[in-house]
Amino acid sequence: xxxxxxxxxxxxxxxxxxxxxxxxxLPARGPGADLTGRTAALLVDMPVEVTTRGWxxxxxxxxxxxxxxxxxxxxLDVLEEVLQGYTGPVKIQLCGPWTLAATLELTxxxxxxxxxxxxxxxxxxxxxxxxxxxxxxxxxRLPGTAVVVQFDEPALPxxxxxxxxxxxxxxxxxxxxADTIRERLATVLAGIPGxxxxxxxxxxxxxxxxxxxxxxxxxxxxxxxxxGEEDAVAEAAEAGMxxxxxxxxxxxxxxxxxxxxxxxxxxxxxAQRVVRLWRRLGLAPDVDQVVITPGCGLTGATPAWARAAxxxxxxxxxxxxxxxxxxxxxxx
Numbered sequence: 553x554x555x556x557x558x559x560x561x562x563x564x565x566x567x568x569x570x571x572x573x574x575x576x577x578l579p580a581r582g583p584g585a586d587l588t589g590r591t592a593a594l595l596v597d598m599p600v601e602v603t604t605r606g607w608x609x610x611x612x613x614x615x616x617x618x619x620x621x622x623x624x625x626x627x628l629d630v631l632e633e634v635l636q637g638y639t640g641p642v643k644i645q646l647c648g649p650w651t652l653a654a655t656l657e658l659t660x661x662x663x664x665x666x667x668x669x670x671x672x673x674x675x676x677x678x679x680x681x682x683x684x685x686x687x688x689x690x691x692x693r694l695p696g697t698a699v700v701v702q703f704d705e706p707a708l709p710x711x712x713x714x715x716x717x718x719x720x721x722x723x724x725x726x727x728x729x730a731d732t733i734r735e736r737l738a739t740v741l742a743g744i745p746g747x748x749x750x751x752x753x754x755x756x757x758x759x760x761x762x763x764x765x766x767x768x769x770x771x772x773x774x775x776x777x778x779x780g781e782e783d784a785v786a787e788a789a790e791a792g793m794x795x796x797x798x799x800x801x802x803x804x805x806x807x808x809x810x811x812x813x814x815x816x817x818x819x820x821x822x823a824q825r826v827v828r829l830w831r832r833l834g835l836a837p838d839v840d841q842v843v844i845t846p847g848c849g850l851t852g853a854t855p856a857w858a859r860a861a862x863x864x865x866x867x868x869x870x871x872x873x874x875x876x877x878x879x880x881x882x883x884x
Contacts, residue, residue, distance in 0.1 A: 554851050554858050556581045558627045562634045564855075568862035572843065574643035575631050575690075579851055583607075584620030587704055588655045591647035593620030594682040598674065600656065608657035609665065632693040639696035641747070646683055648705035648750065649676040649736050650728070654716045655707065662719035666711065666728075676736040680743035687744055702749040702771065703740065706848075708733070709756045730761050737765040749796060753848035759784035769794030773847040774825060775801075786833040789841065798847035799825045800864050803857065819867035826868070827875050837876045844868045 553561040553576045561576035579586045583602045584593060592600040592607050599617055601610040635642065647655075653666040653675055665671040683701060691699050710716050714727030741748050750762045751771035759781060762770050770788055774797050777785070789795060799822040822844060830837040846861040853861065 553578055554580065554853055554855055558630045559634070562627075562630045564859050565862065566634050566638075568859060569866055571866075572641055572643065573635060573638070575627060575645065577645060577851075578627075581623065583616065584623050587647045588652060589616075589620050590624055591652060591679070591682075592656060593617045593624070594646075594686055595675070595678045596681045596685075598678045603657065605662065606655060606657065609659045609671070611659065628690065628693060631690070635694055635697070638694065641698040641700050642690070642694060643700040643702055643749070644686065644690055645702045645704055645751075646679075646686070648703035648708070649679050649740050650711045650733060651705050651707040652679065654711055657719075664716060664719075664725065666716055667718070667725050672736060676739045680740045683740060684743040684745070687746065698746060700747045700749060701744045702751050703737075704751045705737075706752060706754055708752050708758060709754045712758050712761070713756070730758070733758070734761050734765055737762070737767075741766045747794075749794070751796070753798065757781065759788055763788045763791055763793060767793065769796055769843075771796035771798070771845065773798035774829065775847055777829075782829075782832055785829075786835060789833060789835055789838075792841075794841055794843065796843045796845050797826055797829065798845050799823075799868065800844065800846045800861050802847040802849040802861060803853045819864040820871060822864060822868040823871040823875050826872065837872070839869075839872045839876070842872075844872075 553565070555561060556578055558576055558578060561578060565576055566573045577585070577590070583589050588607050589602070599610045599613040600607050601614050602616045653672045654664050656665045657663065658665055658668060658671060665675060687699050687701050691697065707716065711728050712730065712733060714724050716725045718725060737750065747768045749769045749771050750765065750767045752762070753773040753776060755776045755778060757772055759770060770793055785795070826842060826844060827837055844865045846865060850858055850861060
């Protein structure tokens with residue numbers, strides 16, 4: 553979410569998404585509120601610190617970790633207060649192991665942890681333990697809820713394709729084999745007792761690998777999906793995975809259509825895009841298998857647009873059953 557006020561962001565989320573709220577992330581607050589820093593600060597026995605280039609593994613915990621953990625603790629206090637009495641599903645987000653390995657530097661070099669296979673294995677094991685403890689903490693704070701844990705992996709395609717730059721920027725780190733990617737992701741996912749999501753908003757997302765990691769669902773940005781990837785999405789759907797589809801623009805559109813518009817930023821247009829996706833996949837639309845989300849980059853939106861985007865996701869989802877019936881009637 554944009555902005556720096558966790559209470560305000562959480563109230564917006566709870567108000568616009570009453571059936572599936574999530575913990576707000578506010579990276580505009582600086583180091584420790586960002587994707588890598590928030591997750592790295594939770595790692596077990598792997599301290600980190602901030603450098604001029606980002607985050608790196610450290611010899612011992614310091615004030616950077618303390619600050620990141622303090623912000624997360626405060627955010628969880630707000631989550632607990634705003635969602636008091638709520639008993640539905642609630643989502644939390646963490647950096648996935650491969651994006652973490654691609655964005656964390658090693659202790660004594662400027663190379664990414666991705667360059668050291670042993671460091672990657674240690675990261676995955678530490679993250680598995682940290683994520684499990686984090687999910688249990690949220691569950692204790694919100695009794696009766698079903699905690700959904702999402703792992704964000706924007707760097708996953710670059711890791712798989714050998715496109716992560718070295719410290720000098722003059723070369724690229726070697727591509728990681730699919731089996732290794734699958735194994736490390738599966739290690740982290742296996743430690744979560746409930747529903748899990750792997751999110752990848754980049755082009756050429758490795759849907760086939762994600763499908764075989766044990767994840768309950770895959771999340772992606774519909775605007776980034778290429779026709780050649782749709783078969784892999786269909787296979788994930790046929791395997792029973794949930795689909796979190798980024799169908800509402802995350803940043804302010806060139807124009808903001810009126811409510812109900814069939815334009816790309818309107819809720820009706822978003823619902824239509826999801827139904828068309830199901831048709832292209834050759835599958836019968838299933839409203840119980842899909843969640844409509846904003847596309848990636850909501851933190852770059854204005855606060856007004858962020859609120860509107862969340863509202864349009866909810867309203868688009870409510871339109872799906874009727875649109876499906878209309879589409880089926882036309883095809884008969």
